[in-house]
Amino acid sequence: MPIINRVADLADEITTWRRDFHENPELLFDVHRTAGIVAEKLKSFGCDEVVTGLGRTGVVGVIKGRTNTSGRVIGLRADMDALPIEEATNVPHTSKVPGKMHACGHDGHTAMLLGAAKYLAETRNFDGTAVVIFQPAEEGGGGGNEMVKDGLMERFGVQEVYGMHNMPGIPVGQFAIRAGAMMAAADRFTITIEGKGGHAARPHDCIDPVVISAHVITALQTIASRNADPLESVVVSVCTVKAGEAFNVIPQTAMLLGTVRTLSPEVRDLAETRIRAIVENVCAAFGAKAEVEYDRGYPVTMNDPDKTEFMARVARAVAGENAVDTTVPPLMGAEDFSYMLEQRPGAYIFLGNGDTAGVHHPAYDFNDEASPYGVSLWAKIIETGMPAR
Numbered sequence: 001m002p003i004i005n006r007v008a009d010l011a012d013e014i015t016t017w018r019r020d021f022h023e024n025p026e027l028l029f030d031v032h033r034t035a036g037i038v039a040e041k042l043k044s045f046g047c048d049e050v051v052t053g054l055g056r057t058g059v060v061g062v063i064k065g066r067t068n069t070s071g072r073v074i075g076l077r078a079d080m081d082a083l084p085i086e087e088a089t090n091v092p093h094t095s096k097v098p099g100k101m102h103a104c105g106h107d108g109h110t111a112m113l114l115g116a117a118k119y120l121a122e123t124r125n126f127d128g129t130a131v132v133i134f135q136p137a138e139e140g141g142g143g144g145n146e147m148v149k150d151g152l153m154e155r156f157g158v159q160e161v162y163g164m165h166n167m168p169g170i171p172v173g174q175f176a177i178r179a180g181a182m183m184a185a186a187d188r189f190t191i192t193i194e195g196k197g198g199h200a201a202r203p204h205d206c207i208d209p210v211v212i213s214a215h216v217i218t219a220l221q222t223i224a225s226r227n228a229d230p231l232e233s234v235v236v237s238v239c240t241v242k243a244g245e246a247f248n249v250i251p252q253t254a255m256l257l258g259t260v261r262t263l264s265p266e267v268r269d270l271a272e273t274r275i276r277a278i279v280e281n282v283c284a285a286f287g288a289k290a291e292v293e294y295d296r297g298y299p300v301t302m303n304d305p306d307k308t309e310f311m312a313r314v315a316r317a318v319a320g321e322n323a324v325d326t327t328v329p330p331l332m333g334a335e336d337f338s339y340m341l342e343q344r345p346g347a348y349i350f351l352g353n354g355d356t357a358g359v360h361h362p363a364y365d366f367n368d369e370a371s372p373y374g375v376s377l378w379a380k381i382i383e384t385g386m387p388a389r
Helices: 005-009 011-023 032-045 106-123 143-149 152-156 209-220 222-227 265-285 305-319 338-343 368-385
Strands: 049-054 058-064 073-079 129-135 160-167 180-183 185-194 234-242 253-262 289-296 301-303 346-352
Touching: 005 011, 005 106, 005 368, 011 032, 011 106, 011 368, 032 049, 032 058, 032 106, 032 129, 049 152, 058 106, 058 143, 058 152, 073 106, 073 152, 073 368, 106 129, 106 160, 106 368, 129 143, 129 152, 143 152, 143 338, 152 338, 160 305, 160 338, 160 368, 180 346, 185 209, 185 265, 209 222, 209 234, 209 253, 209 265, 222 234, 222 265, 234 265, 253 265, 265 289, 301 305, 301 338, 301 346, 305 346, 305 368, 338 346, 346 368
Parallel strands: 073 129, 073 160, 160 346
Antiparallel strands: 049 058, 058 129, 180 301, 185 253, 185 289, 234 253
């Protein structure tokens, strides 16, 4: 069960779609052109139902198999949005939109799922229903959550759901997946420290929020080194420090912005609790006031063990017995497919993109040679998970 012959025949067409999406990137929920093209193509493929506007600008296509004695419904998801990055690839299909580019490969994800939809609508060699999900605003907008809140799972009867993302550094034709936590929860915090400003030559008359910030930043690192179990993972990074405007004035306030990444709900709770306690007590020790705003973002991307094994088995059938790594370490990046996995069992897999620039880099480009593997995986998840009778 290697790459499907019909999928190989579609490769040039899928590449054309992908490069058109690449030339015309759109951000967050403002993916009207992309979503419009997706909907038009799904209709032209003969999908049994095409729904637009789910989760604001998401698109869903329903493809019924030749039979439906199983009553099973499997969802496949791709993201559509780009990033606010100026492209530096110099490829013929470079972005036509200044300051925007497909630097994460969502153009490839969309094109691959369209290819799978075309194949499945042509062949219908399965017993059940395939639901193809095209999601906006993965890059920070929580589009997956918006589609879930709009009734995605209930409306289409989705029983299990699968996601895929390209991964530079993994050879083309290979996959990587793991059971359990695949990607991290991503939270953000804003810490405001209020001291007492004054002349830099008279620090004893002041309560210096800059010095206090330095102590807070250092103390926050003890969450990983002294609060969390050494076998657990947590990242606390202060990424922005804003304080003062003059070389000889101690400012009144300082602001720290940062992110927290965790792989379990328990450690996530611990990190938030400790951040609040550390900030409050360090600042109190210096006589300053503090305020912590803590915003929880995407949850942990948690792969169901049984669905992970199923997805890995199908990937081996497509790419070869030794072409699937099931021990890949989890990434501390985040993914809003996690919201869908909170609602239904499923799994998320990495598709090899070869030796290319990393995602979110201005020189990145999706590797079109990877498409036949991704499309074949999508198709075979449906045909293997709901075999024809």
